[in-house]
Amino acid sequence: MFESLSDRLSGVFDRLTKQGALTEDDVRTAMREVRVALLEADVSLPVARDFVKRVTAKATGAAVTKSITPGQQVVKIVHDELKQILAGEEGIPPLKIDNPPAPILMVGLQGGGKTTTTGKIAKRLKDREGKRVLMASLDVNRPAAMEQLAILGGQIGVDTLPIVPGQSPVDIAKRAKQQASLGGYDVYMLDTAGRLQIDQVLMDEVAQVHAAVQPRETLLVVDGLTGQVAVEVAEEFDAKVGVTGVVLTRMDGDGRGGAALSMRAVTGKPIRFVGTGEKPDALETFDPDRIAGRILG
């Protein structure tokens, strides 16, 4: 995901660390290159600008430039600031799934990986936390999507709500809630319908379901390859239904990484997970420290 950004940054920092003594101008020149590299990775302009400003302020003081290993100090500052833009001060909070049955609402555009990710998270909660999970598809316009979730449930050993034709998304959500309570489930996950683009009907539908079940988590699933578009989609969904976390999919692809780097800073929403493939296990928790390390090569 971050290969080209990582290559660019390693080039800049290799030179800096090999150089020995550093002047403030050396740092400023390096940071100009960092800024270009971030923009080429599709990081949003204000985020890239702010990042470079903060690193420069910290890295141009005498404490750094007059130290024995100035280059390494700069790299350390960049690492810490990367962590900061990836996750903010508070880091990545765990999913709020106490108080069973806890509803998790899955939202996003069609094709972003919502259904696949619903299954991945359900499997993870079952396998790693021993949770009993119930999944339900609310995609009433696409019977195939409902079938897809049922088949996925069978593959990963997670129950799905029986399909009853003719019900509205809100009806299905309420039925899922009831079934989850009666059946002693810890979590129920609602896979909402996606559209090819954001529209009022989709948003109204999601808002109605949200109001009906009051989800503990509303997770937006977006394609990480779409860069700044993913960030715009997150802002729109957040404005309409209040997103509590983001899952970036297709992080196994050759995207430039801009979505991951801009998401938290622009939307204020934490990235909770990243999808790294099509298989039900291809999901990683978003670890800012590790990602910052990966970006720095």
Ligand code: GDP
């Ligand atoms: P939905 O319309 O948002 O529910 O999207 P789906 O869950 O049906 O996923 C659309 C396609 O993207 C499927 O072919 C998935 O296998 C694929 N997909 C989902 N997540 C990932 C991911 O993290 N990496 C890759 N490579 N493919 C993914």
